[in-house]
Amino acid sequence: MKIDRFENSTNDRILENKIALNITINGRLYSLIIPPTYRLVDLLRKDLELTGTKISCEIGRCGSCSVLMNGNVVNSCLVMAYQANGMVIETIEQVSQENLHPIQQAFLEEGALQCGYCTPGMVIALKSLLDKNNQPTEEEVLDYLCGNLCRCTGYNGILRAVQRYKNESSAIFDNKTLE
Ligand code: FES
Numbered sequence: 001m002k003i004d005r006f007e008n009s010t011n012d013r014i015l016e017n018k019i020a021l022n023i024t025i026n027g028r029l030y031s032l033i034i035p036p037t038y039r040l041v042d043l044l045r046k047d048l049e050l051t052g053t054k055i056s057c058e059i060g061r062c063g064s065c066s067v068l069m070n071g072n073v074v075n076s077c078l079v080m081a082y083q084a085n086g087m088v089i090e091t092i093e094q095v096s097q098e099n100l101h102p103i104q105q106a107f108l109e110e111g112a113l114q115c116g117y118c119t120p121g122m123v124i125a126l127k128s129l130l131d132k133n134n135q136p137t138e139e140e141v142l143d144y145l146c147g148n149l150c151r152c153t154g155y156n157g158i159l160r161a162v163q164r165y166k167n168e169s170s171a172i173f174d175n176k177t178l179e
C-alpha cells in the first residue's frame, strides 16, 4: 500500500500546534500532519481534493457530507480529523472508481436526483444499507435515510431507484440459482 506524506503549510500560526495521523482513505494509507481544528470533511475536500463529499448544513442535519468510517455511515462535518486516526474511510470517489455503482446507475435511470447535491451522501448511505441487506423494505430504506435530506425530489425517485436496484439484484440472484 502506498504511503503519502504531506504537511499542510498554509497557516503557520495554526501549525505551531500540529497533530499527526495515519488514515486510510479509499484504500490508500496517508500519514498526515494537520491542524487540530480540522474536521474530516476539511481534510477530504481541502487537502485531498475529494470534493465528491459535499458540505451543506455543517451541523449534522443533512447528510450531504456522509462517508463511511470503518464501514459505518458518519457525517464528516461532525468528525474531527484526529478522531479518524487509524480508521478506514471510504468516500463517494471509492464507490465509483471504474464504473458507476449499481445504485448510482439506478438513480440515473429513475431520475432520482434534481440538483444532485444530496446524491453522494444518499448513495453512500444506501450502499451501506444494501451491502448489509440488498432487499430492504421501503420502511427500512426510509429509516436508514432519516439522516439524509433532499430538498428537491420528494424521495419518490430515490425509492424507485432502490426498487430498481432490488429488482435487478434479485434477477441476478435468480439467474445464478438457475445456472
Ligand atoms: S454538511 Fe454534514 S450533515 Fe450537513
Ligand code: FES
Residues within 6 Å of the ligand: 112, 113, 114, 115, 116, 117, 118, 119, 149, 150, 151, 152, 153
Ligand atoms: S436532488 Fe437536490 S437536494 Fe436532493
